[in-house]
Amino acid sequence: MAHEEEFNPSRSRVRVLARTAGEKAVPVTCLQCDDAGCMAVCPAHAITDDVVTGARLINETRCIKCTMCMQICAFGATFQDERSRKMLKCDLCDGDPLCAKACPSGAIVSGEAATANAAKRLVAARKMKVFSKGGRG
Numbered sequence: 001m002a003h004e005e006e007f008n009p010s011r012s013r014v015r016v017l018a019r020t021a022g023e024k025a026v027p028v029t030c031l032q033c034d035d036a037g038c039m040a041v042c043p044a045h046a047i048t049d050d051v052v053t054g055a056r057l058i059n060e061t062r063c064i065k066c067t068m069c070m071q072i073c074a075f076g077a078t079f080q081d082e083r084s085r086k087m088l089k090c091d092l093c094d095g096d097p098l099c100a101k102a103c104p105s106g107a108i109v110s111g112e113a114a115t116a117n118a119a120k121r122l123v124a125a126r127k128m129k130v131f132s133k134g135g136r137g
Helices: 037-041 068-072 098-102 113-133
Strands: 015-017 026-028 047-049 056-058
C-alpha cells in the first residue's frame, strides 16, 4: 500500500496466515527485534537501525538478495518480492504504519510492546469475566 502505490494484499509487507478455511487469519509483520538475527546474518550489512522509528531497514542498494535474512527470521516476516526480487520487511512506514490504520478488525496495532501487551491482557481479562459470569470455568 504505502510502498507499491497500489492496494494489493499479495504485495503487502504484512503477511496473513490462515492454515485452513474457518481458522482466524493472523497478521505477521516484522517485530523489529532487539536482537535482530536478520541484521547479524546479512553479509552486506544492508540492514540497519532507523534511529528515529526504531525500525530495522533494508538498504536496497547494499542488499545482495542472498535471502539470509529471510531464512533466519523465525516469524517469516522478511520475504522476497516476487516481481522485483527485493528483500522486504516492515519498515514502520516512517513511524506511521498504514497497515494499523487500514486494518478493519484492529488486529494490527502500532506502538510500544508494553502498551500492546497491556491491551492484550485487558481483552483476556474481559473474556475471563464473560466466562465467569456464564458459570463456565
